[in-house]
Structure formats: structure tokens, C-alpha cells
Amino acid sequence: MEIRALLIEEMQDQYDAEKQLVKALPKLVKASSNPELSHAFAAHLEETKGHVERLEQAFEILGVRPKAKPCAAMKGLVEETQEWLAEKMPDEVQDSAVICAAQKVEHYEIAGYGTMCAWAAALGLNDVESLLRETLDEEKAADEKLSLVADQILAEAGVLNGKAPAKTRSAGSQRSGY
Ligand code: FE
Ligand code: FE
Ligand code: ZN
Numbered sequence: 001m002e003i004r005a006l007l008i009e010e011m012q013d014q015y016d017a018e019k020q021l022v023k024a025l026p027k028l029v030k031a032s033s034n035p036e037l038s039h040a041f042a043a044h045l046e047e048t049k050g051h052v053e054r055l056e057q058a059f060e061i062l063g064v065r066p067k068a069k070p071c072a073a074m075k076g077l078v079e080e081t082q083e084w085l086a087e088k089m090p091d092e093v094q095d096s097a098v099i100c101a102a103q104k105v106e107h108y109e110i111a112g113y114g115t116m117c118a119w120a121a122a123l124g125l126n127d128v129e130s131l132l133r134e135t136l137d138e139e140k141a142a143d144e145k146l147s148l149v150a151d152q153i154l155a156e157a158g159v160l161n162g163k164a165p166a167k168t169r170s171a172g173s174q175r176s177g178y
Contacts, residue, residue: 007119007128008062011055012069014112018051019068021105024078028098033091034156037099037149044142051138054131061127077105092157099150106143113139 001009025045032038059066081101084094113136120129154160 003119004062004123007116007123007125008059008064009069010112010116010119011058012067013071014109014116015052015055015059015066016068017071017074017109017112018048018055020071020074020078021045021048022052024081027085028081028102031085032095032098034095034149034153036152037095040142040145040149041102044138044145047138047142051135054135058128058131061125061131073108074105077101077108080104092153092159095153096150099146099153103143103146106139106146109139110136110143 022045025041025048028041029038029045032041056066081098084097084101087094087097089097113132117129117132117136120126120132151160
């Protein structure tokens with residue numbers, strides 16, 4: 001197999017991954033207790049629809065029909081997010097767990113797009129590379145936004161910088177992992 005074929009296969013994987021996210025993100029918008037988090041997921045849902053479109057444009061430039069190849073990794077990552085949502089826990093803890101799962105998604109995407117950009121650049125496919133890079137930058141920004149919101153949620157819950165939340169400080173101090 002040549003690198004060009006590898007690039008196309010990876011685009012097919014990511015195309016499926018992005019489509020899975022278009023379906024999964026609305027659930028996270030609804031399930032997030034923190035309004036900033038809900039807003040971040042809503043904004044990334046709109047961006048993700050754009051990621052699907054950019055991949056379609058990239059397929060077109062390469063002269064191939066857009067095809068999705070089932071991404072098993074994204075299926076697993078989305079399942080892990082659902083597992084957190086199914087568990088009963090305090091709002092800020094559940095939001096924190098969902099952010100963890102969502103950041104794993106972003107890192108998976110960052111790895112894929114980073115590699116695809118490098119392959120496209122190596123092949124001199126500048127138009128394809130710049131499309132993929134635009135998405136890469138949005139994935140990185142989404143990841144950074146999630147880190148910020150995560151800290152905010154911990155701060156609001158009083159668990160940032162080693163402080164235990166006031167309400168559990170006495171009762172739960174021995175099992176406090178913060
Ligand atoms: Fe994406
Ligand atoms: Fe994949
Ligand atoms: Zn993303």
C-alpha cells in the first residue's frame with residue numbers, strides 16, 4: 001500500500017468517527033449540568049458537522065467518493081462516555097468524568113488529523129493538508145476549552161488546588177483523592 005492509499009483509508013476512518021460524534025454530541029449537550037460545558041459541546045457539535053464536510057471536500061480533491069470505514073476506536077470512546085452518563089453521581093463529578101472521556105475523543109482526533117496532515121504535506125497535497133489542518137486546529141481548541149471548563153467545574157465545586165469540597169470535608173476526608 002502507498003501513503004496516498006493510507007491517507008485515504010485514515011480519512012475513511014475519521015469520516016466515520018466524525019459522523020459518530022455528530023450523533024453522540026447532542027447527548028452530551030443535554031447531559032451536561034454545567035452550562036459552560038453544555039455550551040462547549042454544542043459549539044463543538046457545529047464544528048464537527050464542518051469536520052464531516054471538510055473530509056468530503058478532501059475526498060473530492062483526491063478524486064474519490066467519500067466512504068466511511070467503521071472506526072472501532074471512536075465506537076469504544078463514545079461507549080465509555082455513555083457509561084459515565086449511566087452512572088449516578090454528583091453533577092460536578094459526572095461532568096468531570098464526561099470531560100475526561102470527551103478529551104480522549106479529542107486526543108484521538110488530534111492524533112489522526114496530525115498524522116494525516118503530515119502525510120498530505122509529504123505528498124504535496126497542499127489543499128488537502130490545509131483542510132485537515134483547519135480541523136486539527138479546531139480539535140486542539142476544543143480540547144483546550146474542555147481543560148478550562150474542567151478546572152472551572154472543580155473550582156466551583158471547591159476542589160481545585162487541593163481543597164476538599166466544604167460539604168464533604170469532614171465526612172469524606174479519608175476517601176478524598178483530591
Ligand atoms: Fe472532529
Ligand atoms: Fe479510528
Ligand atoms: Zn472533536
